[in-house]
Amino acid sequence: MNIFMKRANELKEELVQTRRELHSIPEIMTELPLTTKYVKEKLVEIGLEPKEIIKSGLVATIGGKKPGKTILLRADMDALDMREESGLDFASKTQYAHTCGHDLHTTILLGAAKMLKEREDEIEGTVKLMFQPGEEYFIGAKAMIDAGVLENPKVDAALGMHVMLNGPVGSIGYQHGYTLSSVDGFKITIKGKGCHGAMPEKGIDPINVGVHIYLALQELISREVSAFDNAIITLGQFAAGTVANIIPDTCVLQGTMRTYGKELREYLLNRMQEVIDLTCKTYRASFEYEVLSDVPSLYTNPELLDEMLGYIDEMGEDFTLIKDSRATPTDDFAFISERIPSAHFQFNCKVQDERGAFPQHHPKVVFDENVLPIGAAVNAQCAFNWLKNNK
Structure with a gap:
């Protein structure tokens, strides 16, 4: 059995308790x-010297005794603003809930760190550990980058992960x-301009404008995006008015746009602005546009990924590797x-009974903890061997 998988299995009880x-x-x-x-x-x-480079953002290094490059292993630590309803004995004691799985990510990285520290004298370079806050609000990674997480020592490659519920433990996307x-x-x-509902001609109805904008944004996807591309525009809030017979002054729409690749993203963002602007002008309204989030598509370097897949294959474990995930x-x-x-991996951990019916971000979601030693071993295996083979 692979040295890291063997050791991770020995640490399984400890990993479960930590999680x-x-x-x-x-x-x-x-x-x-x-x-x-x-x-x-x-x-x-473990024997490390962690530094808090931003509020709740920790960095530690392993190795450095032998010359070489630096690889970053990252785990996010934050939870979601919701109440847990899983019924687990170890359920949340706070008003928040780990319904995305970041508690598993943190545990996996702690397990990998312990195994790598145990073999520190053999590491040919440096492993940098990044424990990140604020992922759910898309603020943590950028803040840690600004604080220098990719420098001193300079990071040459990075490995990210996420637990997923697309299959049983042992399948990796x-x-x-x-x-x-x-x-x-x-x-x-x-x-717009509020007025009595019996005299709409004396006002400018922002709800009417909002409805046209809502429909036009959906038509960007159905009529301006190729069937071979992927894009989603979701409007999660449409709010206006307080009573039945008054046209309000304002209408608020909030949503998200998701896609892959820079060109389509830029095209849709420009078209959204045109649609909103021209629709408002058509119906004599004005608007304010506020950016709530601005995160690019995560890009997995093909050459690095292939190398990491080779290291996973060398483990000799019966993993199911799922490409195009x-x-x-x-x-x-x-x-x-x-x-x-x-490179980025998805460690599946769907519970294979009725408890596995709930998705991530659901208050009743549960995860199969048997993923913990697998995630820890894969992270350690990839980091150790990448440094060994990329001096």
């Missing part, structure tokens, strides 16, 4: 005092090229993939 302790203390955005303290203490126990979608969140405030969610690891050759 459950993290699962019970979820926190959001960059306000992760309990999580940060817990992870910092675990890293110190991957995608060459654009892997996860971009996201452009927006808020449109349409400004492009997914529509967004991950701000994309900001790293813009700057550094990166």
